[in-house]
Amino acid sequence: MTQSVDQAMAGFDPALPLAVALSGGADSVALLVASAEKWPGQVSAVHINHGLQAAATLFEDHCRTLCKRLNVPLHVQAVNASKQAGQSPEDAARQARYMAFSALAPDKYGGVAIKSIAIAQHADDQVETLLLALSRGAGLAGLSAMPAHWQRDGLDYYRPLLQVAGADIRAWLVQRGVAFVEDPTNSDEQFTRNRIRARLMPALRSAFPQFLDTFARSASHAAQGQQLLDEVAVQDVQTIARSTDGLPRIKALQGLSRPRQANALRYWLKQNYQCVPSTVQLAELLDQVADCTTRGHHIHIKVGSGFVQRSSDVLTWYNP
DSSP states (O other): BBBBBHEEEEEEOOOSSSSEOOOOOOOOHHHHHHHHHHHHTSSSEEEEEOOSSSTTHHHHHHHHHHHHHHOEEEEEOOOOOOOTOOOOOHHHHHHHHHHHHHHHHHTSSTOOOOOOOEOOOOOHHHHHHHHHHHTTOOOOHHHHHSSEEEEEETEEEETTTTOHHHHHHHHHHHHTTTTOOOOOGGGGGTSSOOOOOOOOHHHHHOOOOHHHHHHHHHHHHHHHHHHHHHHHHHHHHHHHHHHTTOOBBBHHHSSOOOHHHHHHHHHHHHHHHHHOOOOOHHHHHHHHHHOOOOTOOOOOOETTTTTEEETTTTTEEEEO
16 A cells, blocks of 8 residues: 555665755655654765756756755765766666665775665656566566565665655655755656656556555565575575585576576676676577587677676677
């Protein structure tokens, strides 16, 4: 069931000190205000200036004004969100944000002592993420949408408003008389997420009034299924791994069913190299593994940003 902002914050119990990712938009402003009220003196804000739009200065100025009024320390970090070859602008910005957040961790790059970071995605964002995943033919990992809690670079990340509707967040701010900035790019329908927001979400709301709850439930079921797949993958990777370096042995890999081979290889690539193979790449790799019955069989396949190749009796991955 969707919650109010106050209900969501009542159940939010991160390790302190807490940093709130503050864009200046309605959702992050509400999260910062609610967090600062709940933990006075234990909350700071982080504003990432991507420098990708003319309104960037307006967003930063608003964040400075708000934090001054709330008596909350503000860390402003300018990042280079230029995308690399084969990378989407959204992914480039996301990776740049993570690098900036990582600098806040204790003992990292002289960072400040932050234990947790809160990000303000809400229930509508969760459904949009699920619809994006469906449009791309994603597996269970994509259909799981966004987790409410995860860890990265020694920090705990939270999305405490995932069960709060976006409209309820804005109503909460209006009731309190708190201003926020509208991102002009949100109405640009050249971006798929914006088209989903402008065209599909109103239709879904009309046809299925409870869709925020039911779609979130489906994402939760997918996340549980993905967790089981990960547990199986851990066992299989341990079974097929060469003892000296953990590389998957081809003969041992061939002893698994094709679905378990795919699951194990996908997990091995992601955990060790942050590499996510496409469906076509993984299918080609599995075909080559199946055909690898002689010493002279050569494997060299593009996977992600690098290549999987055969080295003696194991598979390796490298990024040239």
